[in-house]
Amino acid sequence: MIIFRFMSDSIYSLRMHANRQGSHLSGCERLAVAQDLERLAAEMVGRALRHPRGRAEQIRLSVDLVPTEAIRHGRLLDLHTLHVDDYRQGRQAARQLLLGAGVQVLAADAAIAGIAQGAAVNGCSMRGAMLVDAVTGARLEADPSRGVRASRMDLTPAAEGELRRRLAPRGLDNPHVREALVLATKVLSAPQVLAELCWSDDPDYTAGYVATRDRGYVRFPHLKPLGDERGGRAFFVRGAGLDLDALSGFLEHSVLLIDEVGEIGGTSIWKEGPCAN
Ligand code: AMP
Numbered sequence: 001m002i003i004f005r006f007m008s009d010s011i012y013s014l015r016m017h018a019n020r021q022g023s024h025l026s027g028c029e030r031l032a033v034a035q036d037l038e039r040l041a042a043e044m045v046g047r048a049l050r051h052p053r054g055r056a057e058q059i060r061l062s063v064d065l066v067p068t069e070a071i072r073h074g075r076l077l078d079l080h081t082l083h084v085d086d087y088r089q090g091r092q093a094a095r096q097l098l099l100g101a102g103v104q105v106l107a108a109d110a111a112i113a114g115i116a117q118g119a120a121v122n123g124c125s126m127r128g129a130m131l132v133d134a135v136t137g138a139r140l141e142a143d144p145s146r147g148v149r150a151s152r153m154d155l156t157p158a159a160e161g162e163l164r165r166r167l168a169p170r171g172l173d174n175p176h177v178r179e180a181l182v183l184a185t186k187v188l189s190a191p192q193v194l195a196e197l198c199w200s201d202d203p204d205y206t207a208g209y210v211a212t213r214d215r216g217y218v219r220f221p222h223l224k225p226l227g228d229e230r231g232g233r234a235f236f237v238r239g240a241g242l243d244l245d246a247l248s249g250f251l252e253h254s255v256l257l258i259d260e261v262g263e264i265g266g267t268s269i270w271k272e273g274p275c276a277n
Contacts, residue, residue, distance in 0.1 A: 076181060203229050
C-alpha cells in the first residue's frame with residue numbers, strides 16, 4: 001500500500017521473484033514510496049520463505065523508481081462470484097465465459113488444458129502468463145517457461161481501504177483476491193487482451209477467475225482439485241496484427257495506480273447456457 005506523505009513523494013516499483021528447485025515458486029508486485037520499501041521488501045521475503053509449496057531457494061528483489069509522469073490512474077474491475085459444485089463444473093463455466101468474450105473453442109480448451117498440465121515446458125508452473133491467440137489457440141509468448149508478467153500496478157491507500165471494506169462481508173478480503181483483482185484490471189486495460197483465465201498454483205487455494213471487459217472479474221470457488229500444485233494464467237489476445245513486444249512492454253512496464261473501486265457483487269449459481277459463439 002502506498003502511503004503518500006507529501007505530494008512530492010517518489011514512487012518505486014518493488015518486485016519479488018522466488019525459485020525453488022529451478023522452478024518458479026512465488027512472485028509479488030507493489031508500488032510504494034521510499035519510506036515503505038524496507039517493510040514491504042521484508043514482507044515479500046517472508047512470503048517466499050513461507051510459501052505453501054516449500055521454502056524459496058533463490059529470492060530476487062527489484063526496486064525501480066517510477067517517473068511520476070508515467071503513472072496512469074484507473075478503476076478496478078467489478079467482481080462477482082459464480083457458484084460451481086466442483087472444479088470440473090468450474091472449468092466448464094470458465095470456458096463458457098471465455099467463449100462469450102470472443103475466445104474461440106480451440107483457444108479456450110488449449111489454455112485450460114495447458115494450465116491443468118502445468119503450463120511451463122517442464123510441466124511446472126510458469127513465472128508469468130501464457131499469451132494465447134484467441135482464435136487459433138497458438139502460444140505467442142517469446143519464452144514459454146517464463147511467460148509474460150503483469151507488473152507495476154497497485155491500489156492507492158484509499159482504494160485499498162475501500163476494497164477491503166467491501167470484500168470483508170463476503171469473506172473475500174484476502175491477498176489472493178485483492179492482488180488478482182489488481183492484476184486482472186491492469187491486464188484488461190490493454191486493448192489487445194480479450195480475456196484472462198487464472199487459477200493459483202497454491203495447493204490450498206482452489207478458486208480462480210475469468211476476467212473480461214464486459215463481465216469484469218468473475219470468480220469461481222473451484223477451478224482445480226484441492227492439493228494440486230499446478231496453476232497458471234492465460235491472457236487471450238487478438239493475434240492478427242499484434243505487436244508482441246509492445247504488448248509485453250505494456251504489461252510489464254506501464255504503471256497503473258488504481259484509485260477507484262468497482263462493484264463487489266454477490267454470488268449467483270452457474271447454469272449451463274448458450275454462449276455467443
Ligand atoms: P498465483 O495466483 O500467484 O498463485 O499465480 C498463479 C500463476 O499465475 C503463476 O504460477 C504464474 O504462472 C502466473 N502469474 C503469477 N503472477 C503473475 C503476474 N504478475 N503476471 C503474469 N502471470 C502471473
